[in-house]
Amino acid sequence: MLYFIPPHPPLGSLHFQLCKAERTASPSATPFHTLLFFTKGYGSLHVHNQKISLLAGKCFLLSPSTPFTIESLYDSAIDCFQISFTVIQFDTDNKPSPYPYALLDGRIELSAHPPAQLFRLCDAVLLGSSPSSEMHSFWQQLRFQQLLGFLLEQNLSPDLIPSNSKEVENSIRYIQQNYQENMTVKQLAQLANVPAWQYTLLFRQLTGKKPLEYLTALRIHHAKKLLKSSNDSLRDIASQVGFSDEYYFNRRFRKTTGYTPREYSRLTQRMELVQDWTGHEVEIPLQPQRIIYIGETFNDLLALHVENIIGGNFTWMERTIYRDRVRHVQDIAFPVDYDHLTTMKPDLIIFANAEEDNYKQMSRIAPTLTFNSFASLEERLHTLGDWLGKKNEAREWLRKYNTNATTMWNQLRSELVPGETASVFIHEHGGRLFVMGTSGLSSALYHPNGFSPVDKMQEVLQAGYGFIEIQEEDIHLYAGDRIFMLLSEDPESRQATAALLQSERWHSLPAVQNGYVYFVEAQKWNCGAALTRERLLHMLPLLLSHSS
Numbered sequence: 001m002l003y004f005i006p007p008h009p010p011l012g013s014l015h016f017q018l019c020k021a022e023r024t025a026s027p028s029a030t031p032f033h034t035l036l037f038f039t040k041g042y043g044s045l046h047v048h049n050q051k052i053s054l055l056a057g058k059c060f061l062l063s064p065s066t067p068f069t070i071e072s073l074y075d076s077a078i079d080c081f082q083i084s085f086t087v088i089q090f091d092t093d094n095k096p097s098p099y100p101y102a103l104l105d106g107r108i109e110l111s112a113h114p115p116a117q118l119f120r121l122c123d124a125v126l127l128g129s130s131p132s133s134e135m136h137s138f139w140q141q142l143r144f145q146q147l148l149g150f151l152l153e154q155n156l157s158p159d160l161i162p163s164n165s166k167e168v169e170n171s172i173r174y175i176q177q178n179y180q181e182n183m184t185v186k187q188l189a190q191l192a193n194v195p196a197w198q199y200t201l202l203f204r205q206l207t208g209k210k211p212l213e214y215l216t217a218l219r220i221h222h223a224k225k226l227l228k229s230s231n232d233s234l235r236d237i238a239s240q241v242g243f244s245d246e247y248y249f250n251r252r253f254r255k256t257t258g259y260t261p262r263e264y265s266r267l268t269q270r271m272e273l274v275q276d277w278t279g280h281e282v283e284i285p286l287q288p289q290r291i292i293y294i295g296e297t298f299n300d301l302l303a304l305h306v307e308n309i310i311g312g313n314f315t316w317m318e319r320t321i322y323r324d325r326v327r328h329v330q331d332i333a334f335p336v337d338y339d340h341l342t343t344m345k346p347d348l349i350i351f352a353n354a355e356e357d358n359y360k361q362m363s364r365i366a367p368t369l370t371f372n373s374f375a376s377l378e379e380r381l382h383t384l385g386d387w388l389g390k391k392n393e394a395r396e397w398l399r400k401y402n403t404n405a406t407t408m409w410n411q412l413r414s415e416l417v418p419g420e421t422a423s424v425f426i427h428e429h430g431g432r433l434f435v436m437g438t439s440g441l442s443s444a445l446y447h448p449n450g451f452s453p454v455d456k457m458q459e460v461l462q463a464g465y466g467f468i469e470i471q472e473e474d475i476h477l478y479a480g481d482r483i484f485m486l487l488s489e490d491p492e493s494r495q496a497t498a499a500l501l502q503s504e505r506w507h508s509l510p511a512v513q514n515g516y517v518y519f520v521e522a523q524k525w526n527c528g529a530a531l532t533r534e535r536l537l538h539m540l541p542l543l544l545s546h547s548s
Contacts, residue, residue: 011152014099015088018144021125023464025078029067032084033103035151036060037112037122039279040079043072047108056279057115059151063102081122085144104155111154111165111206116279116356121147123278123354126463136469154205167192168202172214179218180242185211219243220256224283227265234261274387276369278354284367287389288348292341292366294332295352296439296527297373300380303397303530304390311344341365350387374439374466377401377533401534408537409449415544421480422451426522428488431496432469435478439466441486441520443528444536454480472500476509483511486522518543 019032027036036045037059045052045060047068052060054070062068072078089099104110112118124143154165171192175183188211189199203211219241226237235246243249253261271283292311293301301309311330330344338361341349346366351359352373362368369387373380378398385394422445424436436442437460445451446461453461456477460468470478485501488494500506511517525532525539 011156013090015090015096016145016148017086017088018125018141019084019086021081021083021122021140021144022462023079023081023126025080027070027080027082029062029065030082030084031065032086033064034062034066035081035083035085036062037081037083037118038078039081039119040077041072043070043078045070045108050108052109057112059110059112059115059118060108061103061110061151062108063106064100081119081126083122083125083144083147085148107155110151111169112151117208118147118150119279120354120356121150127465164192164194164198165202165206167194168199168206171199172203172206175211175215175218179215179222180240182242182244183215215242216252217256220253223249223253223261224257224264227261228271237261274369277372278356278359278370280359280363280368280370282363282367282369284369284387285347290344290346291348291350291388292332292344292346293350293352294334294336295350295371295373297352297380297529299527299529299531300384301388303534304381304384304388304393306384306388306390310346311341336362338362338365350384374464376438377443377528377530381530397530401530401537404534404537405447406449408541409447412541412544413449416450417481419452420482421454421457422446422482422484423454423457423478423480424484424486424526425475425478426486426488426526427493427496427500428490430490430492432493433472433475433496433500434467434469435460436467436486436526437461437463437465439528440526441484441528441536444533444540445484451480451482454478472503472505475500475505479509479511481511481514482516482518483509484518484520486520486526488522 020030027034038054038056040056041054042056043054045054045068047060047062047066070078087099087103088096090096121143125140125147171188174191175188185200186196188203189196192199194202200210203209203214207214209217223237223241223243226232226240230237232240234250238244238246238249241249243252250261253259253264257264259267270286272286273281273283275281289308290310291301291306291308293309294311294313298312309329311332313332313334332341336358341362342365349362349366349368350371351362351368352371353359354370359368359370371380371383375383381394381398382391385391422442424440424442424445426434426436428434435457437457446453454477457480485497487497506512520526520543525536
């Protein structure tokens with residue numbers, strides 16, 4: 001099939017407007033320009049009679065209404081950011097018109113290096129949306145423009161022709177396949193047929209490293225594998241990965257890893273390689289002895305009976321029923337004091353945040369894993385179980401919890417109407433109103449035998465938002481048949497809640513008129529962590545029997 005690809009118009013004549021951002025396991029065609037960035041899975045993308053290999057880290061750009069299919073291999077799970085946008089072109093008279101054609105000269109697969117940076121940009125666009133807030137929508141559009149700039153700079157730089165970028169990519173593959181050989185920047189630039197100065201600039205844009213830095217890091221990566229699996233001498237291992245000098249290999253290895261090759265070999269007999277939430281591949285101890293967990297779902301670890309926790313930011317737990325279980329754990333305040341963290345000598349840090357700058361500082365102290373605390377309870381516990389050698393504990397805890405949750409909701413059938421909806425609201429940071437999504441109390445309410453979300457809430461949940469800010473005038477769009485109002489400890493926020501409860505807007509809500517409103521202390525119950533969810537199975541029946 002032939003399709004029209006007009007000459008690429010000047011970027012200055014185009015206006016890009018975000019339509020929708022989502023994270024999905026089953027991306028589908030849209031009437032808009034569509035960006036697909038795959039973070040998990042292996043298979044093929046079928047588009048325009050082409051079959052393109054698909055794996056984590058690959059990025060594709062499709063023109064409007066382009067049909068495509070995805071073939072997953074080996075039953076691998078697909079995870080993908082799908083970002084749809086419109087393009088408006090302004091002619092010489094500044095008149096706008098839709099631009100429905102392929103961008104970037106019709107190229108489907110884009111360069112995106114490093115993939116971890118693209119992940120953070122996509123995640124920022126996804127988490128930054130709020131359908132009812134003009135400012136949140138404005139900031140989301142700016143984050144989308146930043147994402148687009150990152151991709152355009154690599155794929156259509158005004159100073160560097162795209163073919164050069166492609167040739168540099170080919171030379172990177174050559175390095176990956178021939179890292180054992182001697183090579184210089186001059187030789188690599190000649191291979192790519194690009195001037196040496198331009199080659200280094202393009203190479204750094206694509207990989208985040210200079211060519212020889214990249215080569216050394218690749219050699220060290222392969223040396224690590226050999227040190228863990230081989231009994232060869234250090235001289236032989238150095239030679240196998242491309243170092244002609246054993247002493248230079250020793251020096252570079254220590255500078256990169258913090259250990260000599262012999263120390264690393266002894267240490268890694270008890271290490272494993274895992275991938276974290278934002279795509280870092282990290283070697284962690286099989287049996288960590290000094291764990292620091294920085295995140296709001298701290299008691300997930302307590303549910304799995306994880307020992308050797310020495311630190312966590314659990315100030316929010318100060319007045320909860322779990323305080324006595326963490327008396328031996330040091331509180332890690334946020335923002336983190338990195339000097340204090342260093343003195344604690346952790347051998348594993350789990351950080352429930354995608355902020356790369358903080359991650360880099362922590363990873364200099366100890367192996368660090370980013371963790372999605374907004375993920376479902378099942379996903380969180382299975383992830384922690386995999387990392388911490390608690391797979392059986394995670395599976396057994398979830399089995400018991402799911403059985404007890406089903407029993408509780410079945411017992412409540414006489415009090416609930418099938419399909420009844422529920423919503424959870426809270427004022428925080430002063431007078432700002434939030435509706436809870438995948439995190440906090442609401443994560444316990446949405447159950448096959450329990451409450452359902454209203455349509456607006458379904459959008460929030462499908463997008464994976466832990467919560468979003470809304471305007472009080474839009475509360476009716478999110479309010480379910482039953483309302484759970486969380487009470488903040490902040491006096492200003494509590495005052496804002498009191499003012500809302502006196503308003504006509506509040507009293508016009510059906511849940512309020514029917515007496516289906518429940519007031520809950522946020523400090524104690526607005527947490528989706530495992531032990532809190534377990535306690536809610538006992539609290540919810542009592543709460544539902546007493547409404548306003």
